[in-house]
Amino acid sequence: MALSIFQMYSYKILIISLATVIIIGYLSAFTLKVSEFHPQTSTAKWNRLTWQDLFEKKVIQSGIVGFLTAFAYASIMSFISVYAETRGIFEYVSLFFIAFAIAMVVVRPFTGKMYDTKGPNSVVYPSFLLYAAGLILLSNMHTVSTLLIAGILIGIGYGSVVPCLQALAIQSAQKHRSGHATSTFFTIFDSGIAIGAFVLGIISANWNYSALYIICGVIIIINIPIYWKIIGRKKNAQYNESICNQQD
Template structure:
């Protein structure tokens, strides 16, 4: 056991995957921030059209996500990675030439398809790179690149637009993502053949799209995402009503710093003490952060809430994703990932819609209290659906399968 704990996570291959993922999500969040402004001020659109451009991207990603696992199984991880990232890059370039709203909406639909496939296959590849005994820490560090991109993507955009026009911004983002694309050619990809029960069939079945073993964890992920949608979608508007709008960027910065500080400890706890040792405390911090956010009147309160949510949500998400991947066989990791993100993305989308209704009817304070209550219920559902015994056997099952295949 001592030797396993010493297995390295930060290999050259892992660095390539993390850097690539970071740049992909920087571009993603930069576009999420800049396109509504571009639609309003350059294309003479309205707020509804700006929202539609964001929604259509998510819709295409959610629709395609269940098919991603089957695509990976048929074409293999390497081909899927290269093709999906190439089209993701081409989509990023096309923003430079878009000068009408219909074309932009069509591009968002196209871009969402490749974003969905690319992010699914990249996580499946990273899962193979991370040593079995370090899954909790490894997935956590990898997902930290997503959370850092949440900070740096909008920061780059909001700073850059003060000095440069939109076309220069889009050109810069396309250049960054193409540079990232060149790095993945040096990424070594492990392919795991399907078991005999999944070889060529004439008819598609449920298993071609969904990994049943990952569904309980994906349900917990969807409910967690539902509550986080209240932060992601409405924190700026709520902060403006409390006269702390100019400090929202600091909120996300504190979120990222708090997450990075605890990540080494949470990853070690996951791998040595099991997922429950991280997930239950994280639910607690997430809940307290949401309750505190519901009653912000000062900047310190806003920032403390950001730190608590960063510790809570920032630790729950990678743990649940690691559990989803570990719930099944290696050759089904793509299906498990697509199942998890299908429900997770659905939770974000439904949360943004329903919480918008709640905030309109009862105000943001009630909305964030409601989100906190949902997190408490989610912790109970996690306890019911993902028992201690079951979660602790995921690593053992994988090790047993590996030994059986090698013998």
């Protein structure tokens, strides 16, 4: 929608539209009914701000994987429009995001069930492979069909793996620390997008966009053994143990 508004009108209208959406979201927040959680109060006197008051260290592992995932995604957010323009198909970029969104929405109910019944590894590994395949496919994009297929692959891969990583981050912390876990995860995740946009901008300036998307695809492939090393093998063992307990 943003690309369509920009093409049909102007940046001013686009910014006003986005501001309106934010205001609607803000007002809608008052309609939410959230049950408050009251943790046990401590009698200890608060003296100074500590690291634990801001961050949850148990989220660092999933945050590392999330950082690399977001780093590669910065190539989509920052450069897909410019890249499509160099290929002469800029007017079809909005279709890429439509395909991305539809694929993400359609697949999430199934991946959510897989996460609950078969464990996070059953979702994370195929999602990373599809995500990487979509990025590498973009590196050789010359037609609209290639653009749309890449959008579907990235939508399924990226759209499935991010909720899984967020769930792993929240589950790694105690219940009363879920807010800290969420904020810590997205602090690291958003840092990946910010740093990725900066670093990938340098790469695109010195090489080209095809090389940029190949590099991002390789980063996601490298992310697979990193996930296995710091998270996946532990979750696999926990899942196997839970299955054995259910059978007993």
